[in-house]
Amino acid sequence: MKISKLTVYSALKLLKSGEMTATEILNLSLEAVEEKKELNAFITTTIERAGKDAICSDTMYKDKKPRLLEGIPIAHKDMFCTKNIKTTAGSKMLENFVPQYESTVSNKLKELGTVLIGKTNQDEFGMGSNSLHSFFGSIKNPYSCKETLSPGGSSGGSAVSVASGQVLLATGTDTGGSIRQPASYNGIVGYKPTYGLVSRWGCIAYASSLDCPGIFGKTVLDTAYGLTSIAGHDEKDGTSSTEEAEDYLTTLIKMEEEQGSIDLKGYKIGIIKEIESMTLSDEVREKLSTTKLKLEKSGAEFIELSIPSLKFALPAYYTIALAESSANLARYDGIRYGHSDTSGKTFIDRMKLSRTQGFGEEVQRRIILGTTVLASGFYDAYFIKASKVRRVLYNEFQVAFKKCDSILMPTTPNTAPVIDDTISPLKEYSLDLFTVPINLIGSPAISIPAGLSDRGLPIGLQLVSKQFEDAKLLKLAYKIEHIIKGQKNDGV
Template sequence: MSRLPAYYKSIAKQSKFAHLNVFISLAEDAIAIPPTSDSNEPRHKLAGKRIAIKDNICTSDLPTTAGSGILKDFISPYDATVVKQLRDAGATISGKTNMDEFGMGSHSVHSFFGTVSQVGAGGVPLSAGGSSGGSAVAVKYGQCDVALGTDTGGSVRLPAAYTGVIGFKPSYGLLSRWGVIAYANSLDTVGILAKSVDTIQSAFDPTSLPPSTRSRLRHPRPSNSPLRIGIPLEYNISTLQPSIRKTWIRALHLLESKGHTLHIVSLPATRHALSAYYILAPAEASSNLAKYDGVRFGSRADGKDGTPESVLFAKTRGAGFGPEVRRRILLGAFSLSAQAIDNYFIQAQKIRRLVQRDFDSVFRASNPLLSDIEEEMGNDGGVDVLLCPTAPTLPPRISELESQDPVAETVNDVFTVPASLAGLPAISVPIGVRRSSNEIKEKGAEAEQATGMQIIGQYGDDGLVLDVARQLEEAVLE
């Protein structure tokens, strides 16, 4: 007997945005739930708010598929910690959002349940970013007040940049991962998407770190205190679209107008971060996904499985996993093999440490996770936060992705991966891209389109990152 609830039904009959394929499952009355007015003075800022949950975060009343065919019938017996905290605050879980299978992708096109998209100029379907594309689109079109996503190498920030919403990745470990289906444990971070920084802050509960670690974190500096804003030289890459470079310069001037100062910094290991990430993340994924064999976890394929020439669960895994997941499992298994681990996995771990040291060397604040001796080696001439683009390009058309080389897709993460490797807090804030009338006419581009500017802070400086994001948000609206 199926455990699927009665409201696990066709989304096409429930939403005018059904063609965007945002939700995998919806609560029965999700569409009818009205936003809560601030005048009602709820007991908690989230009371009555509609929250969309990425479908790799466990919920006890809705399926949790991780966008994969191998989990298409799975319903968790419990809520993830972050979901329980939202329910306890009075929030309403409105549905589970579509995503790249197991979080593997940059455009939300690798889902068992189909591609997520957003509407571009002339009704052209555009990439929603990945892997939390469904959560970002749900926020963009008002299908929820807040959405949860997960960020392994940029999976919250990239969709936020592509859809023009705010996406926040906290410091690694500040939000609980209990009940989150793992992709890469040392990188996975629960993130928040919304239309304002204040809404992000209302949903942010950084209480999952042990008290001994939390006591080492700094309190945010006063909002009226002049800050040193870092401009990472290595992020000005040759493939950065000119319109995004202009927007980056505009964002820097906006913060400068708030009384902050700008300083060029160098992060030399950044150029190797993307390569290291695509060794480390698939390696962890190959281990995490080994349990999905149709015996212990996951749906079993129909018919006979296993032959004298293959293992018992070969057919189940081949049918249950999509091509992108299979590709990354193979890459990860090779990186961990005896003949390759020294030249690939170990070297990638060394690069990861170099990336972290680069960040520590440019921030004025020391890393609270370092030893006391290392912590005293703070950089008094360093910067408080870094500002750089979230993505090197504007969202491509879905039709362009169909012929895209799988390796080309990974380039979208070039600006988001470094902060993930170092476990740092980062937020993407939308800023409008200014175009001339000729550009709009010749390229068929949207007259009004936003791109994301990313603010990165030292580990534990989440409050400071949110404060600078709020200042940038206000400056854009002035």
């Protein structure tokens, strides 16, 4: 047995029936971690902690008190602070940072019985679309053959750890597509919840009005297990929704158990007409079109929608995200925590030296640009203008959501590109073309595998719904997943 053959759902069945123990599943996971080391998915592995977690899970099964994810091997993006476990955000700035507290997301998953395998590699502070900007080296897409392919970013390590069969579930953060885009490049499912549904407390900040913790899994059902575990109000996060989290799991488990025929009768799915004229590779365009035909055959009605300001989403997103990141990263002063160079004579010298040495090039670029768009004389022309464009986009999407249950769009304009560390910033930013609009409007979105390209590379499509319609979105995504059967679930 290989862990790559398992899903969260099937592993829980084996654990509950006693056919496998949590320690046995952990051993399979650790074997895979060792075997796939060259992918560089992990910054830190937590083998000792995992052993203790698995023993605890085995006791819980023995005592017939298993929790929701008892014994499931999981990895956390290194953005989530984990008590007494190094948390770096992929940066030299936090190379030796050991949090003395646990993030709400990792704490909830711990309390529900997961077995922590380690902390995953990522673009520094979540800033990047290829996982090239990590102080701990770049990550390799498991679909790479002759050439090394991008795993996507910024949560590249989490996506690769699931896709290559090292863990069954992984957390990520999605500020402009950092879950959905790597999920698409690695042929797995990536879920970005409604903004505010999952607490950001203890998650290292990039852009606070856009940052959204979420989940990677091999199937929609697996991500529903993850969302069920992490959703809900947290008084420690001022933007955490006070609405009761819905039941994301019961309907899906019922459908999985019944294995009945699935159709889309009564569903209205929106397609944005402006995407037709946007930069999109032929293989993704064709996959979108063939998927639409399959879903129509299953009874779905397609509605043409117009989002005229979609073309402004990318520059609006980068203006807002960079502004927020420059404010958030001001906390790294080289004094209280993080990289510290004390050779400077004054406080300002020390701070400048520590920040210049601790932050990588992409982070410095974003801080400088973010500082610029917030500076006197530029604030109205850039930051306020982008925030107004954000509302225009939000309003257009709300009109569109009145006409359909969900919108189907490409997750990325292309399949995983060959890793190129000379890629220009603007070219890298353009990879987020279809993901950033969703962060600007706060909606939930899920990227599901739609199959492989002619070159054998995964193509993901995303479904987007109205805020707080996460349960409805997951149900539709589950149905579509079973109709298009785009997964390759046994690992790469």
